[in-house]
Amino acid sequence: MYDDFAQVYDALMQEIDYHEWADYVFRLLLNAKSPVKSILEFGCGTGNITLELAQKGFEMTAVDLSDNMLTIADEKAEKAGLNTIRFFKGDMSNFAIGEQFDAVICCCDTVNYLPDLKAIENFIMCSLDALKPGGLLLFDMNTPEKYKEVIGDNTFVYNLDDVFCVWENQPDLDNNKMNYDLSFFIRQKNDLYERCEETQHQYIHSVEDVFKLLKIPAFIDPKIYTFGTFMAGGSESDRVQFVVEKRG
């Protein structure tokens, strides 16, 4: 997962406005009891949110499972002169760092890569351990409605400058799973194209079931927003944003 695909991830995500996304995270963080300085980010990928938040002055520590995604993130951080960002390889459902942060974030439906509620519960517990009292945990998730109605069994073709990609969605809704078959051709220095193939899996979780995992004494005030807003969200939204505070 996220092996060769790491090379084309940023090209295919061009339509995502990461500046706006990081701004939303920034606005959510303004509701913390104490000003947020340090952030632990799970599933940082190629660092698109990480770099945006570092540029806003946050002390970023970023974790991902994919070596290739981390290598690209690290190169981008170095190029941008953001040398204070720390990157770690790790699994967010089994991660301990022995430090505590003002906030833990996880963006861009990374939680949908966790296969079941137990793995999500483990991710929530790892986040809890990594939070200072009063710290905020923020993560977003694609809803079952989005997998059914928007992602569906569509096929997309991307014809970009140096990448040609066919992206096929193969829903397995009975098993709460969405498979993505990716075939891509990457232009090499000699103008020939290298063909790569990768299959990825995301998992479909009910908004209510995930919300229940946040209703524990260690947390206060769990909220679900419709992504991008501060309005109550639920299973009818395409993407929801969970926000919860660690009890002080």
Ligand SMILES: C[S@@+](CC[C@H](N)C(=O)[O-])C[C@H]1O[C@@H](n2cnc3c(N)ncnc32)[C@H](O)[C@@H]1O
């Ligand atoms: C959709 S990408 C999102 C990347 C980034 N957050 C962004 O907004 O562009 C999902 C990322 O989650 C990472 N990932 C998936 N499962 C993970 C896990 N269990 N622990 C840590 N990272 C994981 C993948 O390697 C990938 O980089």
